Amino acid sequence: MxxxxxxxxxxxxxxxxxxxxxxxxxxxxxxxxxxxxxxxxxxxxxxxxxxxxxxxxADKQALFRAVVEMEAKAVAAEIERAAERFDENPGIALLAGSDAYFTAMRVPGRTRLLLLDGPAVLGRAALDEMDLRHGNRTLREGLAAMMDAGLIRRLPVEPLAELLGAAFDRAALAIEAGSPTDDYLTALHAIIDGLAQSAK
Known part of the structure; x- marks a missing residue:
């Protein structure tokens, strides 16, 4: 004992x-x-x-990787908490998760860690691999759920998630630099709505 x-x-x-x-x-x-x-x-x-x-x-870079991984997990958790309230409606869940992403990225220092220093220090491939386990994973799952529900036409999920994820990241950087959050939310919601329209 x-x-x-x-x-x-x-x-x-x-x-x-x-x-x-x-x-x-x-x-x-x-x-x-x-x-x-x-x-x-x-x-x-x-x-x-x-x-x-x-x-x-092992070194400072390994410690930095642990910091970035922690931040990526935190963002994914915020997205999942927001989206899971709307499990019965994958379209609304994806929009709720989108909004949650921008809320999560407002935590001071997070944009710098995940979108600026992260790729510069660890390399784009390492960040992409990390994102596949966290933020991009939640986006892939949300898009796949919409396809399964017939809300958007069936498209290759990986490329679609990658392209939308890049748009979200670019928007987060612009918002960090002072651009209005609502403008980017409106634009991204319109893109998602456009995908929904293509299924009709």
Missing amino acids: QATKTRRSNKDRTDATRADLIAAARKLFTEKSYAETGTPEIVAAAGVTRGALYHHF
Whole structure:
């Protein structure tokens, strides 16, 4: 029994150290950028040793990848929470998920991490692969549900999700730069409505 408690305690400490490193790194990466942030700053902000950093992450890039993955998961979770309220209507669910994407991307630093520094540091292929598990996955599922319900004509889901996803990302960047959110929502809703019209 004591050994079990010790193992659990060790895991809790390990998880807490990892979480502290990710949180400290996220703050610094968004405030200063990846390039301008050094590992000594990260470990100081996290209150851990340099050895602890390299115990959990191979290098600064690996830590950055963990930060970006965490942000991508958070965005996908926001989309899913919004869409699942309308499971009975895939069209409304997709629109609700679209709105939720922009809400999620308003979290300070998220656009920079996912759409600017992420591709620059990790490479476009790595970000695309990550997106396939998170944001793009929710979009693919939403589009497939609309096709299955006969709400839009059947099209290749992967390319359609990729193209729409790029439009969402471009809109998020424009909104971050000060463009009106409602204008982009209106345009993207019109694109989705257009897909629905093509099924009639």
